[in-house]
Amino acid sequence: MYQRVFRWVVVFVLTSMAWATGRPAIACDVPAPVKSIDPPGFYDDAAGYANAVKPMRGFIAQLNKSAETGQWSCALDLLTGWARADALMGPIKGYQGYYERSWAGTDFAMVILRMPSAVKAANADKFAIIDPWLERIAIATRDANAINHLHNNLVYWAGLNLVAIGTVTNQSDLIDSGLIRAREGINDIGPDGALAREVKRGNRALHYHTFALLPLVFTAELVQRRHIDLYQENDHAIARLANLVIDAVRDPASFAKITPIKQDLFPWTFQDELSWMEPYYAHTRDPRLPALIAPRRPFNEWRLGGDVTAAWGVSLR
Incomplete structure (x- = not known):
């Protein structure tokens, strides 16, 4: 009898997860968080750059594929795992890392923006971990002199980072900072x-x-x-x-x-x-x-x- 009850509980839980995500539940291995993203410049050392960004790009590819296939439980596990580790927020000695972190944060926010509202509502505990991490990424992007002094396309990308994360976290100050950067591009x-x-x-x-x-x-x-x-x-x-x-x-x-x-x-x-x-x-x-x-x-x-x-x-x- 207890075995039948246990099997019923397992089926119920898996069915509930499938309903919440829109897809059957799958195993989701969270890659080791990249503590700091600090590659050589794209034009300075192509091979070194490709090797340095590979772990972060692998994580992003896995996250994006989870979103594309509607595996929202996996996407949330990925984001929560890296958010708990405060991934990408370590020191950056060069300049390319500021661009990479800005682009990564933009991607994370764009994934969340396509997430069904029911999934977001059902996972408020995870977003209590994810949102502050995204805000830290956005603030670091906003304050990055390595980007701000350029006044070129990278500033416009920083603007999208701020607007996307500000939209996800409902932080109007981030959106306003992003708009300043987008308008710089438009006026250029x-x-x-x-x-x-x-x-x-x-x-x-x-x-x-x-x-x-x-x-x-x-x-x-x-x-x-x-x-x-x-x-x-x-x-x-x-x-x-x-x-x-x-x-x-x-x-x-x-x-x-x-x-x-x-x-x-x-x-x-x-x-x-x-x-x-x-x-x-x-x-x-x-x-x-x-x-x-x-x-x-x-x-x-x-x-x-x-x-x-x-x-x-x-x-x-």
């Missing part, structure tokens, strides 16, 4: 859609225009729920930058009007770093975009919660 966009600081990147100028557009679009999307329309600011500047990039995707030679320097692109520049097109198309229904989006789907950007198409995409028409 010239009449021709170019960003003067990114033009100075020489043969990587087009890549960095694309990379800069990502956080501006996603920040604009997130603050709409606060009735803030960043799309219309600086005379619809985000659209000017988007048009510049769209033209370059359709005809890379068109970027010669911005700089005569021949452009070199990373393999991901015109693939996953075009994931801004998903929310932008949903917002604008720009008729040029379906032909660019369709062959590239699904967009998967590790800084933005993984499968951007699943989270933000709409039917193309």
